[in-house]
Amino acid sequence: MLQESAEGAGGAPESDALRVLRRVFGYDAFRGRQGEVIEHVTRGGDAVVLMPTGGGKSLCYQIPSLVRSGTGVVISPLIALMQDQVDALRALGVRAGFINSTLDFEERRVMEAEFLAGELDLLYLAPERLRLEATTALLERGKISLFAIDEAHCVAQWGHDFRPDYLSLSLLRERWPDVPRVALTATATRATHREITERLGLTEARDFVASFDRPNIQYRIVPKRDPKKQLLRFLKDEHEGDAGIVYCLSRNSVERTAEFLCRNGVEAVPYHAGLDAGTRAAHQSRFLREEGLVVVATIAFGMGIDKPDVRFVAHLDLPKSVEGYYQETGRAGRDGLPSTAWLAYGLQDVVQQRKLIEGGEGDAAFQRRARAHLDAMLSLCETVSCRRGQLLAYFGQAPEEGAAETACGNCDTCLTPPESWDGTVPAQKVLSTVVRLKNERGQKFGSGQIVDILLGRRSAKVIQFDHDALKVFGIGSELGEAEWRGVVRQLLAQDLLEIEGEHGTLVLTEASADVLRGEREVHMRKDPAPVAKPSGSATGGRSGRAKAAPVDLPEEAQPVFEALRAWRGEQAREQGVPAYVVFHDATLREIATQHPSTLGELGSIGGVGEKKLATYGEGILTVLSGEPTPPEPE
Known part of the structure; x- marks a missing residue:
């Protein structure tokens, strides 16, 4: 243990904490609310900590574990990363260890002996191990300074990262009522926050909610045209030689995208649940240990990744929720340096996500929540206002004091403000086409047929169903295909159309009638034309020089x-x-x-x-x- 007496300070816990911060971690002052949390937990109080990725959550339990008598027990779902977390602490001189399924019998015996002898400052455990009576018996024989529940949002049953084993963590209060507990997460709406406190038995705990703003991350959402080529251009122009994560929805897309990047000179590896455990571990290890590697992954990758120099996070498919989007993009720029969150988004993303919800196995309540999550994500994509402001508002927060209320200056809608246009007539044309298709032989059709009809295209399917005889055939010549697809996309986002059935059929909603009768106007976002980024910009422009130093370095x-x-x-x-x-x-x-x-x-x-x-x-x-x-x- 690294506890020290506080000379001239009467042994105040905060003085001990500051001394440990300086001596072990090499910093002179706490950031944000770190000091408050650490003082409260060091004195034995329970806490719920909501703090953004890169905000220094780990110090909120590491320093109290070093100051208090005993071993801090950290509950983490990240078995694959425990070794790296422990290595990082040992490099600082902290006596850290873990017990999980990767240890053999002798290694586990040694770790248990060190814990019982009081020779560990921190011990990491996976939540499922607390279901084992052998583990709880071991903990009862040792001296525990605190319990830290990391990634606490995993307890939320309606959340994006639910882990059933987290539901059993309420036993910590029952079996160790005098040991302080601190639950930490970087992703929680007010509803998730309530669920964390209730399910973990922390209703009496003190809440510490820091700003979720990540001002060093530039948020950008672009219309999806040829996404792999758009991604390559983004990487080549702005992040050549940088480490980053690319998220895709399917395993097949992960494999194809990683292969495409490698063929085009970007070193990339795939990561998804379909790969064997050895390959996943090897690719994760390479990402953590090598500089400039890109990982293309499903959302199975990334939680708990401590790599500080991830310069970009890109999405080639629409995230299911704002919570998932925020957590995934938050893996960029943990070191506070300029980084980019880039998303390519299109009509097919909306159709696919709605189909997944409608065809899922969840009950009606689950589907309602899933639709609400998706609607919030669509709203973020289609907004004409500051994306950062909308993102913070989703988590119940306002921009930092002194910041502009409507513009952050570091998202695409602030840097290149989009136009808003009156799309009422185009909306009526789309909705009228849907009505007529529904009446034709009882058939229903998707967005592709709608666009072909409006543009007057005599495709094979249009001819097959005589849709070139409809009154709406060819009435949409004022817009191009991409623009019509954007209209359909925004009608879905505004709940003026919805998806029905496994084939992605478009159908009207209750609100559609008001538009058709001319009783409701429909305003839409007009995406600005792409603007070339200047070299050396805040997004990490590199002027073609791989692995250049940070842009603010003399x-x-x-x-x-x-x-x-x-x-x-x-x-x-x-x-x-x-x-x-x-x-x-x-x-x-x-x-x-x-x-x-x-x-x-x-x-x-x-x-x-x-x-x-x-x-x-x-x-x-x-x-x-x-x-x-x-x-x-x-």
Whole structure:
């Protein structure tokens, strides 16, 4: 344990916490509400913490575990990442370990013995292990400083990441009533927040809700035309050589997209549940340990990923909910540097998601909630106002004090404001076509047939059903195909059309009649024409230079930064750990800028704690001096 006496402060827990922050983690001050949370939990209070990804949630239980007597037990659903989490803590001098199914009998016996002997500061467990009486018996024999329930939104049964094993975590209060508990998540609406507190028995806990705003992330949603080519252009123009995640809805799409990127010079690997466990683990390990690798994945990938230098998260398919979108995009820019959340979105996405809901196995209540989640996501996609403001409003928050109420200045709708146009007449034309198709031989048709009819195309299907004889045939020449598909998409988003059946048939809603009678106007978003991004922009424009230094790094410091990155890569490979376990980019950037010449000066850099100073200090000073690193003795 790293508990210390607080000289001159009367042993105040906050002073102990600050001392641990400085000595172990290498920082002089807490961020946001970290200090409040840590003081409260250190004093033995229960807490529910809602804090954005990259906001420093882990310190909210790590530091109290180091200050309080005993071992902090962390409940995490991320077995595949526990080793990396423990490696990162051990690199700081923290005595950390885990017990999960990856350990053999002897390794588990050693870890249990260390816990019982009080030789662990932190112990990570998967929630399913608490169902085992052997695990609870072990915990009752040791001394526990606190329980931390990470990714606490997994307890929400209507949420996007529900894990049934989280429902059993209420037993922590029953079996260890005097041990403080802290539940943490980066994704929670007010409803999910309530569910967390109720299901985990934390109704008496103190709530700490930080702003969910991630100002370093630029949110952009583009009309889907040729998505793989659009993605490639985005990567080549803005993020060449950067690490990032691309999300696709299906396994097949994941495989095709990864292969396409590799063929076009972007190093990428697939990740989905259909791959064997060894391949998934290898690809995840490569992503964490290599710089500049792209992972193309289903949503099975990413929760708990601590890689700080993910410069972009791209979606080639529409997320099912705003919660899922926020959590997935939040994996970008954990280090606070400029990053991009990019989404390609089109009519087929809406049709596909609605079909999945209608054809799903859930009951009526589940389908209603799923439709509500999707409607909120569609609203975010179709908005003509600031996307960041709408995203924050979904989570019940307003922009930070002092920020513009209607414009964040770092999303596509703020940077290139879209036009809003009166789409009432085009809407009436689409709805009239749907009415006539429904009356024709009892048949119902999807969006493709609607567009063909409006454009006057005599396709095989149009001719087969004599749809070229309809009064609406050819009445839509004022718009092109992409524009008509956009009209249909926005009618679906505004609940003026809906999907019926497994074939994606378009049908009217109750609200459609008001439009057809001319009693309701329909306003639509007109997507702006794509604008070339200037090189070196806040989104990470690189002027064609792979792995360039951060855009805000002074020019004279860039060669030093690259030398430090190369040195860090060597250290990481030798130790078999991700590069960020050695140092984050933000720390290397500060070192390159400040150019310390002594260990004392180096120790004042953020992120350089005592253990890392002792381990890496001389090596860094050697890099800064320009001298070659001496070879290891044979």
